[in-house]
Amino acid sequence: MNIILLGPPGSGKGTQGESLEKSLNIKRISTGDMLRNEVNSNSDLGKQVQSIISSGRLVSDDVIMRLLELTIKSSEYENGFILDGVPRSLGQAVSLDNLLEGISRSIDLVLYFSISDEVLIDRICNRYYCANCGTNYNKAYKNPKIQGKCDVCGGGEFKIREDDNIDSVKKRMSEYRSKTEPLVEYYKNKGILKLVNCDQDVEKISKDIDLLLKND
Ligand code: AMP
Numbered sequence: 001m002n003i004i005l006l007g008p009p010g011s012g013k014g015t016q017g018e019s020l021e022k023s024l025n026i027k028r029i030s031t032g033d034m035l036r037n038e039v040n041s042n043s044d045l046g047k048q049v050q051s052i053i054s055s056g057r058l059v060s061d062d063v064i065m066r067l068l069e070l071t072i073k074s075s076e077y078e079n080g081f082i083l084d085g086v087p088r089s090l091g092q093a094v095s096l097d098n099l100l101e102g103i104s105r106s107i108d109l110v111l112y113f114s115i116s117d118e119v120l121i122d123r124i125c126n127r128y129y130c131a132n133c134g135t136n137y138n139k140a141y142k143n144p145k146i147q148g149k150c151d152v153c154g155g156g157e158f159k160i161r162e163d164d165n166i167d168s169v170k171k172r173m174s175e176y177r178s179k180t181e182p183l184v185e186y187y188k189n190k191g192i193l194k195l196v197n198c199d200q201d202v203e204k205i206s207k208d209i210d211l212l213l214k215n216d
Helices: 013-024 032-042 046-057 061-073 088-102 117-126 166-182 184-188 202-215
Strands: 001-007 027-030 081-084 109-114 127-130 136-138 193-198
Touching: 001 013, 013 027, 013 136, 027 032, 027 061, 027 109, 032 046, 032 061, 032 109, 046 061, 046 166, 046 193, 061 088, 081 193, 088 184, 109 184, 109 202, 117 202, 127 184, 166 184, 184 193, 193 202
Parallel strands: 001 081, 001 109, 027 081, 109 193
Antiparallel strands: 127 136
16 A cells, blocks of 8 residues: 655654554654655665754755665655655656656555644644654653653653754744645545544544554
């Protein structure tokens, strides 16, 4: 099954994507994580995109599609994938369709994470992650089971994303509204979009997604 998680930054795509990976046994592809890895490893691409990411702007469609093409075509994803944070523009959506058509595949389902601005800002301001394995947490509703120790790798160092500051968040929201939100209409017209109400707690959102998948 090939799934897209579509929604604004902070709507919970990462958290829900991580649990879907386990329940569906297919892997998630997060272009945000891929780009942050490039920045952390100080690669040429990392140096090129660092300031774009921290200011909250979008990286060019060309760069994203090159990263995505290599990943999707690798054998790890032949049983399916969950796209988190991509596509983020009409150009990326069309390129993705062409890329998938070329390998006789297509998107089966788009989960649209619908959320109000207040809940969104609250989520972003509370989130943090394990510096070792990248597992996401949130001060308000998802802390490690043992305080100060990552549930997944046992690591004890946690960080806040560099772009989770108010200026960058404002820019990311305006990029989302102007470039990404039109994709809701694009996928609705294809008949593969399903709405998820994300103004609820994480467990309820997970349950709603499970139901949507069962009825798909
Ligand atoms: P995310 O972790 O998905 O919120 O992405 C963090 C940042 O990486 C974004 O604010 C963009 O600067 C960049 N980025 C991630 N995915 C994309 C994409 N599909 N298109 C353009 N820029 C992206």
